[in-house]
Structure formats: structure tokens, C-alpha cells
Amino acid sequence: MLAFLLVMVAAAAVVLIVSAPFRRVEVDGGDAKGEESTSEVAELEAAKEAKYREIRDAELDHRTGKLSDEDFQSLDNALRAEAISILQALDRARES
Amino acid sequence: MATVGRALLILGLVAALYGIAASLYGARTGRRVWVDSGRRSMYAIAGLMTTAFLILEVAFLRSDFSYNIVASASSTTTPTFYKAAAVWSTQQGSLLLWVFLLSLWSSLALFLTRRRVREIVPYATAILLGFCTFFISLTILFANPFSTTSNPPREGAGLDPLLRHTTMMIHPPMVYTGYTMLTIPFAFALGALITGRLNAEWIQVTRRFALAAWLCLGIGVLLGARWSYTELGWGGYWAWDPVENAALMPWLLATAFLHSIMIQEKRGMLKVWNVSLILATGTMAIVGTFLVRSGILSSIHAFVSDPTLNISFVVLIAAMVISSVSLVTRRRVELRSESQLDSLLSREAVFMLQNLVLVALTAVIFWLTFFPLISEAITGTEQSIGPPTFRPFVVPLALIIVLLSGIGPIIAWRRVTVANLRRNFTFPVSAALVTLILLLTLVSGVGAHIFALLMFCFGAFALAAVAQEFFRGVRARRAMTHEAAPVALLSLVRRNRRRYGGYTVHAGIAVLLIGVAGSSSFQHQRYATMKPGQSARIDGYDIRYVKPTATASPQKISFGAILDVTKGGHHVTTLHTTYGLYPSEDPSLGVIGRFFNSGSDESRIGLDAGLTHDIWTVVDPSTTPLQGFITKGDRLFASALAAAERAPVAQRQAQLNLVFAYRDQLINELTQRFVTHPWAATFLLIVSPLVTWLWLGGIIVAFGGLIALWPIPVLARRRVRSAAYAARLARELA
Numbered sequence: 083m084l085a086f087l088l089v090m091v092a093a094a095a096v097v098l099i100v101s102a103p104f105r106r107v108e109v110d111g112g113d114a115k116g117e118e119s120t121s122e123v124a125e126l127e128a129a130k131e132a133k134y135r136e137i138r139d140a141e142l143d144h145r146t147g148k149l150s151d152e153d154f155q156s157l158d159n160a161l162r163a164e165a166i167s168i169l170q171a172l173d174r175a176r177e178s
Numbered sequence: 179m180a181t182v183g184r185a186l187l188i189l190g191l192v193a194a195l196y197g198i199a200a201s202l203y204g205a206r207t208g209r210r211v212w213v214d215s216g217r218r219s220m221y222a223i224a225g226l227m228t229t230a231f232l233i234l235e236v237a238f239l240r241s242d243f244s245y246n247i248v249a250s251a252s253s254t255t256t257p258t259f260y261k262a263a264a265v266w267s268t269q270q271g272s273l274l275l276w277v278f279l280l281s282l283w284s285s286l287a288l289f290l291t292r293r294r295v296r297e298i299v300p301y302a303t304a305i306l307l308g309f310c311t312f313f314i315s316l317t318i319l320f321a322n323p324f325s326t327t328s329n330p331p332r333e334g335a336g337l338d339p340l341l342r343h344t345t346m347m348i349h350p351p352m353v354y355t356g357y358t359m360l361t362i363p364f365a366f367a368l369g370a371l372i373t374g375r376l377n378a379e380w381i382q383v384t385r386r387f388a389l390a391a392w393l394c395l396g397i398g399v400l401l402g403a404r405w406s407y408t409e410l411g412w413g414g415y416w417a418w419d420p421v422e423n424a425a426l427m428p429w430l431l432a433t434a435f436l437h438s439i440m441i442q443e444k445r446g447m448l449k450v451w452n453v454s455l456i457l458a459t460g461t462m463a464i465v466g467t468f469l470v471r472s473g474i475l476s477s478i479h480a481f482v483s484d485p486t487l488n489i490s491f492v493v494l495i496a497a498m499v500i501s502s503v504s505l506v507t508r509r510r511v512e513l514r515s516e517s518q519l520d521s522l523l524s525r526e527a528v529f530m531l532q533n534l535v536l537v538a539l540t541a542v543i544f545w546l547t548f549f550p551l552i553s554e555a556i557t558g559t560e561q562s563i564g565p566p567t568f569r570p571f572v573v574p575l576a577l578i579i580v581l582l583s584g585i586g587p588i589i590a591w592r593r594v595t596v597a598n599l600r601r602n603f604t605f606p607v608s609a610a611l612v613t614l615i616l617l618l619t620l621v622s623g624v625g626a627h628i629f630a631l632l633m634f635c636f637g638a639f640a641l642a643a644v645a646q647e648f649f650r651g652v653r654a655r656r657a658m659t660h661e662a663a664p665v666a667l668l669s670l671v672r673r674n675r676r677r678y679g680g681y682t683v684h685a686g687i688a689v690l691l692i693g694v695a696g697s698s699s700f701q702h703q704r705y706a707t708m709k710p711g712q713s714a715r716i717d718g719y720d721i722r723y724v725k726p727t728a729t730a731s732p733q734k735i736s737f738g739a740i741l742d743v744t745k746g747g748h749h750v751t752t753l754h755t756t757y758g759l760y761p762s763e764d765p766s767l768g769v770i771g772r773f774f775n776s777g778s779d780e781s782r783i784g785l786d787a788g789l790t791h792d793i794w795t796v797v798d799p800s801t802t803p804l805q806g807f808i809t810k811g812d813r814l815f816a817s818a819l820a821a822a823e824r825a826p827v828a829q830r831q832a833q834l835n836l837v838f839a840y841r842d843q844l845i846n847e848l849t850q851r852f853v854t855h856p857w858a859a860t861f862l863l864i865v866s867p868l869v870t871w872l873w874l875g876g877i878i879v880a881f882g883g884l885i886a887l888w889p890i891p892v893l894a895r896r897r898v899r900s901a902a903y904a905a906r907l908a909r910e911l912a
Binding site: 088089092095099101102103121124125127129134135140143145147149157169 | 179181182185186189192193196197200210211212214215218219221222225226229294295296297375377378379381382443444588589590591592593594595597598601602647650651654657658674676677906910
């Protein structure tokens, strides 16, 4: 009997956990469009962070002597230009 | 509680099936609530599996022998510490541990990504729940940990003596953590392929789990090697056993992946390679699990073969391979590289070469591991493969890996000029050359071991390269901030955890492989049969058998030896080694014989470990001189027991107790004969240089992995409405 009760409690807990989203007020319909925009922002955020890391790495490479001044300047300029275009795209995505 | 445990497994299966359906429905219709509900079913499974696992743990701790696996793998006399670990010494318990860890790590991954990669997550959830469905089904249908008996034995068989080792408490959970965590990048990669969202985000999400899996699997492999070295009584740490190889292969592939994703992050290159690599890594994790469970290849680590279980695993692995290959083929256009390699003298090129070497190494290990099976299928005869077959392939590849682990940190991305090469390579190359000259001058006979010599030189090169990187980084930091050197070092590592964590790992790998080269090339080993007072010489050490030791208890008989080690007349160390025998539950072995001829034994090694060398020994005290007494005693006690059992019921128990007490006394006396009338014992004596470097290297690798894994400070995400992006960039980078 105790075993049966414990299993029932576990089953009820499972049902409660998985049904929780349905018990919230559902805002349907706008989901798909909203998600598309969120996905784009998230993807651009990831690209931005990767680019920042690349710029930092290049700076550190320069400071530790792996990149000459000349190479670093051209690389840094290119990376910053790429980062700026990502930032612009990010702002556009957020505004839309 | 066994009924509750079984019911929880069934509930888990239902929740997993529901979760798959909900996630896929949510993904197809775009209805978020279904996706959330699917994700939450993983949380529910984690709760259910945790409870089920706890029920089993409690059964082991309480020595509840109504559970079949408790009776088969534990006993009332098993120390509590090992009772807890005995759960995963069984097929059924270890499968439950697998699914418990899988649900736990999957829940963590899905929780952390609940607001990210929203298109990929539903598919990843369904795939992870698919793994849960598979493993829970196995525990319900073929390997039920909650099966019970209505007639439980009074005593269990006890834990295999070989598993009574501290690292065995941690080794399997660490390896399983590695395996289960590798299914997470696999699931996200497959999700990214299904949805076509193959940009930087899925890599960002999965990298951390791939790194954590790599770290845990690596620690697990190292603990296994330590167990082999200190417990198995053969003096080695790696035997190229199929199950050892099964854990090493996904680790090697994960290492390759962790390097090659950097190229994709920075250059948008190697997209097909990366996604294929992580899919192969996830598949190899399941292959590794299959090898442990199937018993298809002979291994001391494998469970007993179960054909039904094997077929299930083959189906799962086939499904993983087919879905991976077909999805990668379907998405080959989206997976095109965004740029090309600028120069062969660049970090990208070094990473690519390193990837090829790691994959080649994995392929060699895979081929040689499965060769016995392949040879049996073709010729009908299983051809066994031992360490000598692996060495000609593995050693040169390992040398290249160490060399590249030195080149990687000091070579720049994109392209390198001759001046930069000179500036960055002078010190590491000098360190390698100095090492070469010193070794050839100071160590006699080193020239005969060309691969070891190269490994020492390449190791010195890698260590010097990493040291140079740290030094220059600290110097650059100090020039900017004027901090004290230790503060600058901490700040440098804190701000560049991936880079300096990675460099630390490279240094650790170099130290580890120097240890492997030294210990395998310059090891001295011999067997010596000695009586107390006699000595044997090995590598300039005189090892004298001082005296025998012996102890007996109802749980274990132990024969041992105290050895005195001297060199040039000076005392070096004293070693104590023992050989333990555990009584069998099989009555046919005889009342006394079951203590001496049980087949369950363990060796405790005598070890003096040092930075330069280890002195290692294990005793094998033959019980042959006792066999006459044992056989006679078995005969006498069998008749005494029969007589006691024929006695009137009221007196029977008292008589039996008397017989057993006398038996225990006799066993004690027999054991003590080893001390009072010692006979010759055989010792395996080993002097092995640099073994400690292997463990130290492993610790450094783990430390570096932890540094790289530690979360980076979250960048402040400020909204700037002006067009001053350059200023914003500078600010966010600061």
C-alpha cells in the first residue's frame, strides 16, 4: 500500500512538472515570429562574442610578440570592421 | 521499495516517450509550451532516476539481499565505503547509474539553454530523451536492478576484491559522466543539422559541455590507469585493453574537436569536419558503453555478455551513424567554409595537422581494438592483440602530438613571418637541444631508445614554449598595469582562461607523455623467488626479503612480505606487499579450501614512489605447500559437519558452532605457518623511472581543463543607440 502511494505521488509530481507550461497563461500565435527574431539575436550575440574573443586574442598575440606591428594593425582593423558589422546587424535585429 | 524502484523506471520511460512527442510537436508547430513541457519531462526523469538510484544505494548500504544484485555484489562484511560503490560493479546498477547521470547532465544542459538556441533545443531535447528511453528500456527489459528474490540468502557474495580500491569509487562515475556528457554536444549538433542553424551559436552552447565531458573522461581514464598500476599486480598502468581503449577514443576525438572548433569560431572554416567530429565523439561514447557491457571483446573490465543487450546497442549505434551521415550529407552546402587557409605556417594549419594526427590515432586504436573480432569473422580464429602491436603506430603519433602541443601556443593565427618564427621558436628549440645534449652526456644508454629521447626533447620544447607564453603574457600585462608578477599572472589567466587553461593542458600532456616514455623505455623488471633473508638485485638496488607476514579473518586471508631496499649499502626504503585471498561462497571447494582456493584474490603492492623513479613490488606466495593440509582438513571437516548435522536438533547448532570455531582456528594456524615455517615466495620487482610524472601530468591537465572550463565573466550587454559602434566596441572589449 505504501509502495502504491509513493508511486502515485511520483506520478502526480511528474504530471505537475510536465504540465506546468500549460497552466501558465499561453500567449499563442506570436510565438513563431518572436522566436525567429530571438534566434537571430542569439546567433548574432554568439558571433559577436566569438569576434570579441578573436580581437582579444590578436591583441594578446601582438603583445606577446607573435604578431608584428604591421600584421597586427591590418588584422585588428579587419576584425574590428567585422565586429562593427555584427553590432549593426545585432541592433537591427533587436529593433525589428 | 524494489516495487517503487521498478515503477519509477516505468514512469521514467513514459515521461521520456511523452517528452519526445511533446518536443517534436512543439518544434513542428512552433508552440513553445509543448517544447517547455518536453524539456520539463527531462527534469522529471532526472528526479525519478535520482530517487531510483537512491533506493538502490540504500539497499546496498542496508545489505538487503532480497535484491539479487545486492546479494551478488555485496555482503555484510563489505566496508560501507565499498558497499556504496558496489552498485556500479554490476551490469544492472551501472546501467542505472548511466541513465541517472544522463538525465542529470541533460537536465542541466536543457536548463542552461532554455532561452537560447530555441530552434535547436526541441530536437536536442528529443534526442537526449531518446537516449533516456533506450537506457531506461534496457534497465526495465534486460537488466533490471530491482529484481528481487523471495528467498534471500543470509550473506551476499561480496564485492570483487579487485574493485575494493579508492579510485574505483570515482573512476566509473567519472567515465560515465564523460560518456553521458558527450551525448549532449551530439544531440545539439544533430539538432543544428536538422534545423539548419549551423552558425556560431550551437558551438558556443556545446563547447562547454564538450570540455566538461573531455575533462571528466580524462580524469576517469587516468584514475583507471592508477587503479591498474596499484591494484592489478602487473606493474603497468595501460594494457591497451578494449575497455581502456573505448574510453580513450572519444577522449582523443573530443580533444580534436575542442581545437578545431576554435578555427570555426575564428575563421568560419572546418564546419563539416567539426560537426562530423562531435557526432563521431558522441557515437564513440556509446560504442565505449557498448564495449563495457557487451563482453564481445575479452577484457577484465567488461560485464558478462548478453546477446539481447548487444543487439540493442548495435541498433542504437547504427541509428546514430546513419542519422549523422545522412544529415551531414544533406547540409553539406550550408556547411561550406567561409574562408580558406591563409598559410601553412599558421595556428590554423597546426590545429588541422593536430586534428589529423588525433583522428589517425583514434582510427589506429579502433582498428587494433576490433581486430580480434574482425579476424575471427574472416578467419574463424580470434587473433589476440597486445601492447607490442599498438606501439609502432601509437608512439610516433604521440611524438607528433607533443611536438604540436609546443608549436600551437607559440604560432600566430592566419600567418607567420620568419622574424616572428625566430623570435618565438628560439627559446623552445634551445631548450629541446639542451635537453638532448644533457641526456646524451649524462644518461648512459639513452641513445638506444630513440623514441624516448625524442619524447624528452619534444616535451622540453613544449614545456619551454608554454613557459615562454606565460612569461611574455605576464610581462605584457605588467607593462600595461604595473602589477606585481603573481597578480599579473592571475589577472592574465583570469582574463584569458581558455588560452592559458589550454596552455596548462599542453604542459600537462608533455609532462604526462615524458612520464610514459621514461617509464616504458627504461623500466627494469624481474621475478625473484626468495626465502626470508635472501636478496635480489635490480637496477643497482638490493632488495632483501626481511620477513613474511600473515593475517586471517573470516573475510580475508592475507600473506605478505616486508622487504628492505638498499643501494650501495645505504637504506633506501622498506616495502610491504600483501596477497589477499577471499573465501568463496561455493561449498564444493571445501570447508577450508574455499578460503585458499577461491579464485578471488587481490594484491597490495609495495611502492616507493618518487619524482625520478618508483620501486614497485608484489608478492605471490604460493599456497601449494599448504595443499596437503587443506585437502586433509576439508575431508575431516566434511565428516565432522555431516556428523553435526545428524545430531539431535537441540544440539545441532551448538555442534555446528563448535566445528566452525575449530575451522577458524585451524585456518589461522595454517596461515601462520607462512610466518613460522616460511617457504619461498615469488616477487615481481620493478624499478620504473618517471611514473610519478604521468600522475603529475594528469593533475596538471585536469587543472588546466578546470581553468578553461571556468565561466568567463559575462560581458555587459549595453544598448547603445548612437552610431558610435567603434567606441562601443572598444568599451565592451575593455
